[in-house]
Structures are given as C-alpha cells and as structure tokens.
Amino acid sequence: MSTAAVIARRDLMAVVRSRSQLYSSMFTPLLFLVFLGNGVSAGLEPSNLPDGNFTAYLVAGVVAMTAVFSSTFSSASYYRDRDSGLLRLLLSSPAHPRTLLFGKSLSALVIGTIQGIVVLAVAAPFVDFQWQYGIAQGFLIAIAAIVLLNLMLTGIAQAMASRIQTMQGFHLLMNLALFPLLFFSGAFFPVDGLPTWLEVLAYANPLTYAVDALELAAYASSDATFIGLGVDFVVLGALSLAVYLLGLARTPKLTYSGS
C-alpha cells in the first residue's frame, strides 16, 4: 500500500472513530435541509425559483455546504496530529511532505464526497426533484460535480491547513474565505435575478458552477435560467484540478521545532 493510501486510510478511520464528528457532519446538513427548506417554503413560498419547491432547490446548496464543512474539518486533522505528536512521526518518515499532504487530501476528498452523496441520496425520496436527465444519469452527474467540488475545496483547505499555525486561525480563515463564496453561489437562493454587482460576484465564484451542476442534475426540469452543464464542468474541472495541484505543489510548512 502506498504511503499516501496509508495516511488516507488512517485519517478516514479517525473520522469513523470520532462518532460526534461523524454524526454531526451527516445530520447537520439534513437538519438544515428539513428546517430551513420547509420553513422558507412554508413561510415565504418563493415564487421566483425555477421549479417552485425551495426544499428541493436547497438540496444542492446543502451538498455544497457539506463539502465546505467536510473539507474544513478533514483538513483540520493536521492540528489533531500535531497535538497528539503523530505529525512528528509522519515528518520523520521517508515520505515526502507532499505525499503526506496528498494522503490527507485523499481522505478529505473521500469523506466529503461520501457525505455529499449521502445527503443527496437521503433527500432525494422526500423532495420534488425533476431528474431531467433521468435518475441514474442525474445521480452520476451529481456525483461528478460533488467529486470536483470536494477536490477544489480540499485543495484550498489542505493548502491553508499546512501553512497556518493554529487551528483557530485556520477555521477563521476558512470561514472568511468560503462562507461568502457559499452565499453567492446559488446555494440558498438563485443567482438569476440578483442585483448586477452580486450576479457578477456569483459568476466569478467557482462554487456557483458546482451548485448549478447539482441543480441541473436533480432539481431542474430544464436548462433555462441555469448556466448549463458544459460550462459548469469545464470551469469546475479546470479550477478543481488547478487548485488541488497548486495546493500540493508547494511543500507544506510543517516543521519539527527543536530546542
């Protein structure tokens, strides 16, 4: 087994063992979906949604939010490893720091992807999805979008975690960087119809293309008012790979502090 796979497996096991992290990361997005989705649907009845039902519309946004949380929490394993001392062992091994980073990013990618798929699969029977490409094809498109989204977010999170000294600083920066992106991505309200300056921001936002692809895959009955899968996957694919590889290209600043 390659070193990266060994590290990825160990990080996955750590998440599985940490029951509170596992359950909260699974249930939080679903609770979000149930309460916010139904609350907004019943209270506001948003009429400008392409296909009416807000809870169904929100699923893509919640999957995106899950990816944001997942990449953040998974990448914070650096700090857990540093506190437990395991990071010293990793850094004293023959593995290159980039291999360590790759292994950790793999586990974050797997966890984020599984969580996204679970949220989608659990929500699907209870909301009014249109599945314009068919259910199986729609699921595959959604999975592809989830993988690329997690690839991109994991790349960002890993690069930050391997360079920021404190876990508090890391979470603060991740929140600062990713939450505004989430808000202007169409995750919680459609991009179409926003004020022009917000619309410009939304189209400059890589998360927008992931959310758009997810909406098209399951929620939407047609491509009208959406960006379109072709553009979504070109932008998402190029950015995800670029960000992920860029994140791995620089040797992480993880050092042994001698006395």
Next chain:
Amino acid sequence: MPEPAIRASNITRNYGDRRALNGFSLEVPSGSTFGLLGPNGSGKSTFIAMVAAMETPAEGSLEIFGQPPARELRGQIATVFQENSADPLMGVAEYLRFAGQLFGLGGELSERIPELLARFGLAERGSDPVSSLSGGMRRRLEVARALLHHPRLLLLDEPTTGIDADERALLWETLRSANAGLTILLATNDLAEADAVCDTVAFVQAGTVVVSGTPATLKANLRRESVRIGWESPSESDLAQVASWPGTGEITRDGDLVAVTTDDSATFVPRLFELAPGAIRSIVIATASLEDAYFQHVRRRQEAAPK
C-alpha cells in the same frame, strides 16, 4: 577504523535571533551508545532533528553513515521523540502497523509487530487503544515502533522522561537486546542513566559540545570522591581556602550547595568542620560520578558566561 555513524563538524543553526547550535562538532562511532548531555535548550533536540533530516544546518557539515542527511536515509534511522507520537485513538498494534507502513514495511509486519509487542511486554495490549496505556507502556511502545524497520541508527530524545525506575530499567534491558550493531544517540538530562548505558558521552552547552569522551575518561580527570556539602552562605575566601587544600579537585557552587571532588574525604571533612563550624548543614560523600564531571565542565562554563 570503521566509518562513524555520525560526523558533525562546526554546525551552526539559528531560530530567529536565538542560536541553537554554535560550532557543534562530534563523532558518534558506529555500534556505540552515545549520550548527549546538557541542560534544556542546549541544542540536543535540534541536533537530533538534523540527524533525522528534519532540520538543516546553516553552516558546517553533517554526515550520517558517510552521507549528508537526506529523507532517503530515514529508512535507516528511527527517532523516539521527547513527546509521544502515537495517536491515542489508535489501537496499539494498529499504530505499529501504520508506522511500519510509513517506513515501507508490508507483509513482514504480521510477524514483526507481535514479536516487538512481546519483547516490550505489550503482547496482551495489542488490541487496546493507545490511550489506555500507562506512561511507561507508551514509552515502550514508542521504542518498539522505532525498532520496527530495523534501523541502523536510533535517535532517542529523552526517552525515559516521566517514567519510573522499573520501567526505565526494563526499557534499557530490552534495547540492549535489540538489533545487533545498532548505533544509539541518546539526548538526556539524566546523568545517572547516561553513565549506566552510554559508551561515550558529550556535554553540550549553549549549542556547543564542551567535552566528550567515555564516562570513565571524564570521571578519571576528577578526584576519587565527591563531597556534596549543604553549606550556609559560604564566603568566597572560605571556598578559596578549601580549593588550596592538598587533594582538592573541582569546586562548584549552586547557592548553598557546594560540590567538591577530593582524593581523601576522611581528611577533607574534619578540616571543613574546623573551617566553617556551625555553617555545615549536611554532607554526602560518594564516588565521583558523571554528574560531577558534568558539574565540572558545564556548570563552570555557565558561571563564567556573561549574564
């Protein structure tokens, strides 16, 4: 003469304005147990990190088995850190498997892990979480982990800190029976431990090797006996007078504790009571130890250093 396991020559390393190593030079013979002794912050851990290729010297040269330190050499090196490196949530055997795989081991781990667990008295604890082990057991687990990949060089950074005497004895006993030809570099504050287990020691202070040699050689330069005196406010003139007595060797003072080496304590002690009646609170007489040699070389330098 066989090539030394470690050859360091005039190494310097700064952390910001602080100089961690300052002209650090030493040679560690292959197959030996070599002790680095010095106060906290003297540069021992920094040097160990350099040997493990986790830090780089700013100046000077360092060779491990005749080669500059590199990640590729880490397969021949193992490090036991001052702090534990096991994730407390992992199982004991699981941790060893993980560590072994990090160092490129595969199928042989199925035999190697039970063998090491048995050797270090942890055979019954293989499936328990690391968090359930006592402090001494965790240190044994760390050493077992370090030996997994049959290293040629074992770096021990204060490996027995915080464990009791029985655990310490067991750890060393097991290490002695470990890999034949293994070179051990031990960084420690524990002079008695170093005296007992090291073939050669180096006293390190402020990033510099003050003196090195076998414990016997270092002690040979001292007088035969060590007298530790609890002496209330000794004056400089009294200490000068003690120094002038025949057979008196090194005198070091730490507050009201004065350590003197002498050829003959039977003559020395009565003279001391004559010199300072009522001021002598306690006297301990022992054969000169590595600690006395340490006091002689390191404390004297500390006292002489500009404040």
